[in-house]
Amino acid sequence: MLRNALDQVPDKPDFVEMPITCIEFLHRHEIPADIIEDLAKCAMPEWTRIGNLTLVPMTELIEQNTYSIQDCINNGYLALAGGANGDPVVVDRRDRRMYYVSHELLWSDDWTELNECLHSTPYVYDDFWLALVGDPEFPWDFDEALRRWPLETK
Numbered sequence: 057m058l059r060n061a062l063d064q065v066p067d068k069p070d071f072v073e074m075p076i077t078c079i080e081f082l083h084r085h086e087i088p089a090d091i092i093e094d095l096a097k098c099a100m101p102e103w104t105r106i107g108n109l110t111l112v113p114m115t116e117l118i119e120q121n122t123y124s125i126q127d128c129i130n131n132g133y134l135a136l137a138g139g140a141n142g143d144p145v146v147v148d149r150r151d152r153r154m155y156y157v158s159h160e161l162l163w164s165d166d167w168t169e170l171n172e173c174l175h176s177t178p179y180v181y182d183d184f185w186l187a188l189v190g191d192p193e194f195p196w197d198f199d200e201a202l203r204r205w206p207l208e209t210k
Contacts, residue, residue: 057094058111058136061185065106074099074114081118085129087149091181095136107188108196109137109145120144125162131170133157139197152180156201175201 062068074096082092099114112120112135121129125144128135133146133155144157154177161173175198179187188194195201 057182058098058185059094061106061189062098064189068104069101072099072101078114078117087134108194109139109188111137127170128157141197143197147181154179154181154184156198158198178205
């Protein structure tokens with residue numbers, strides 16, 4: 057999972073302990089227990105590049121999942137990473153599928169259902185991270201994901 061992918065990332069900061077407030081937040085939002093356990097083993101003190109994305113520091117997990125992207129977590133999508141332009145990458149707590157979120161759409165008033173702002177990857181949480189570090193052409197934002205996986209929309 058994520059820890060296996062991070063083991064392949066050179067020059068990363070040392071792992072830190074995940075704050076108990078983050079663990080409580082994840083439980084409150086019904087994130088699967090094995091994902092919580094994996095994230096706790098991967099807590100970074102700062103934004104950390106992993107492939108073409110950056111991993112959310114676990115110390116900022118609550119902040120990054122509220123405010124401007126609160127609709128994601130309120131609908132079962134936990135932001136775990138982001139692209140260079142600010143598009144979040146989220147996991148669906150129900151089916152573990154990974155999605156790119158168009159932050160431009162999300163922040164606009166041009167959508168009525170959250171799925172209009174999401175684009176599915178062909179990966180679930182367990183496979184996403186190794187695919188990310190193993191592919192230098194892995195999409196870094198929502199638009200690149202649309203081009204890479206045009207038939208995988210939700």
